[in-house]
Amino acid sequence: MLTLSQKLVENGCRVIFVNTDFNHKRVVSSMVDQYDEESPLKLVSISDGLGPNDDRNDVGKLCDSMVITMPEALKKLIEDNNNIHLKDVHVGWILNVACELGIKGALFWPASATLFHLVSSVPKLVDDGIIDSDGSILTSKGTIQLSPSMPEMDTRTLFWFHMAGLMDGSHYLNYLAHHCTPALNLTQWWLCDTAHELEPHVLTLVPSLLPIGPLLRSDHHYKTNVTLRSLGQFWEEDLSCMSWLDEQAHGSVLYVAFGSITLFDQNQFNELALGLDLTNRPFLWVIREDNKMAYPHQFQGHKGKIVNWAPQQKVLSHPAIACFLTHCGWNSTMEGLSNGVPFLCWPYFGDQSYNKTHICDELNVGLEIDKDQNGVVSRGELKTKVEQLFNDESIKFRYVVSKEKFMNNIAKGGTSYENLKRFVMEIKEQEVCDGDKRIKGL
Template identity: 35%
Template sequence: MPVQGHLNSMLNLSHLFCLAEFDVTFIISDFSHRRLLQHTTVAATFARYPGFQFLAFPDGLPEDHPRSGHRAMEFMSSVNNVTVPLFKEMMIQENFLASATRRPVTCFVADGKSMDELIESIPGMEGFIRRRDLPSFYRVDDLNDPVLKDIVAVTMLIKRARVAIFNTCEDLEGQIVAEVRKHVPRVFSIGPIHEQVKYRLTEKKAESSIITASLWAEDRSCIDWLDAQPSKSVIYVSFGSLALVTTEQVLEVLHGLLDSSQRFLWVMRPDSITAGNDGEDPVLVELKELVKGKGLLVAWAPQEKVLNHPAVGGFMTHSGWNSTLESIAAGVPMVCWPYFGDQTTNSRFVSEVWRIGLDIKDTCDRKIIEKAIRDLMEVRKDEFMESSANLAKLVKNTVSKGGLSYDNLDGLTQYIKSLVI
């Protein structure tokens, strides 16, 4: 899926394949490709690997379509109706993508949503997964709901795969990975992929840079601001690349932050507030005035760098999987306010399974937000910091030499090499 969160992990996986000296063709939408070239160093990073190429297709939507919030499902439907047929047409061409300088295609790695099916079927999860923790598209009254049917159909495709690759690790979700192995012949959990890339680049003494798949321009002035703040004193706030918030929700979050008396760095995408207008949103203008001297408001930030900054002591997040993994690897505890999809389940794992944060889903009240932030940053700070540090150590060890994710990546690359005839 050509959206921010999916691009992050798939580009990092492509980077790992390039380090294994594979030829890689990355299928992407025209829209996302243009944004990547505009806002990232992806082109320069992959220029080091002659076997890598982008192949762009239209996603079927006009340039000004938001591709986010409640209209995200329109985007997915358009990709299915426009992009997929074009891709299938290319696939049936004889020797597609092969050339004098490129090897024939050995395998196709598809982006999926298989985490969603597992939520209600895994033994032992009944004690902490509630109905509200399931993705919203499962909480429908009609079994013929078209979105539910589409999600189930996509999820069931995993049973047809020779291999399933998961951006997770046994230390985080060993029971889930074991359950998947009952349905798929080979499962490789190689995550956190972004940490795997960093370790492999260091191991190979490679000069290539870490990939940031940002579709927006990053405001790096926030790093200078963080440099001036005390250790573990800042709560970082970001609701990701797809979430939309109402004016009322923005104000509740703002007052919760202000009333908590904590320093904060808040990422607020210009297109993230509903009922905006052609000029600068008046809510954003008000926010900038109220925030002065108490925090910093930016349109987009280099998130991984922010989370690993010594001044950051907490993360108020929408609980997207990339954000969750990045926070875990950085040892930063979380306040979770999920938006949709797997985020509602990820947030429950953060609070009830890994115990590295608090889940405040289904509420947007300034008093609840204030209390959650105070608990995270003051009242229960030592407890959360210790559990987060321990989990960070586990996930860094698993991608290091001798770790299970490290070995699984080697097993995956060897399996792909065995497919060559």
């Protein structure tokens, strides 16, 4: 969301970015420089309704509290800002607020177009008797197919069954059905962080969904503005990893990062650590500062560099990086594809299994890490897949070709470039119209 906001600022817009108080404090505290209040990208916040000691990992409780508390607070915040309002579809109730205030809205979907299509198809899946209102599978067939042009989905991998303890699946479906999906009819602008070449079949099925990705932070932000470099992070980026990468041979380093939510138990953490040792290759491993696992006593780690948080986009563009061991979050997927880095896929929850399937089975630019009968990725499995990926020349060729096609979308004249340009023009035209109305009102 903040990267998109920066793109709008680069195109002459002023943006007020509204966050919850809790996440706002985390974002601001991660900045290495003081935030500039005069910036055209202004960060503000409102309460999510929970207390300071409430567990925000309980996403169901958080969503319920937001719906009760935030609409009125948001009304007070935007009453004097009559521009197009941009928002995340996961908080679809915001468009109801915008409509009440006479403000045009736009939806931004930060995940894949495939997931958007699945979420928006839930009411039809219920009507067709494929699932019930709680998401339970009613069909005896082990797969569902949203359209003949799309691959079949294993019903066991449907995202609401894999919320990793963050939220009850049926609770999440009900939240989407009552507060998000209805919002689709309140705006003509549906924006998505994807590219036409990445998901052509889905984008044909949902022509209203406009690809504007990959959304990447501009290089000059990294080079000239330290604050924007860290904007939107929950932890401060450790830039020491960049000088370490400079010392490594080209195409030699395994980059290991599992995003801001994934957590392992001690046994799995041990296997991962010892597996990295077994590869006998240099590795850059991101272990968040909220990690509570202890390193196994056998872990040497002498070939690796461990940081709490990394500037991932810069890391993935570094010539020393050979492959990316990832949870397959959509942001990580887009950044990996943008930099032509092959994947080792270790999905954790939600939509990550779909992203893994897209990477491994459709684009063929990665390999899946398999779990044993106990649901654990062993150190030996990790070593085997690392060696396989390093030695697979066909994958290396495919990701180079995919990167070029992918990045053409955000070059001048590309589909994503033109879609974002059209959206910016709409914002500016709306601003002119609102200005004319105010003048006539005087």
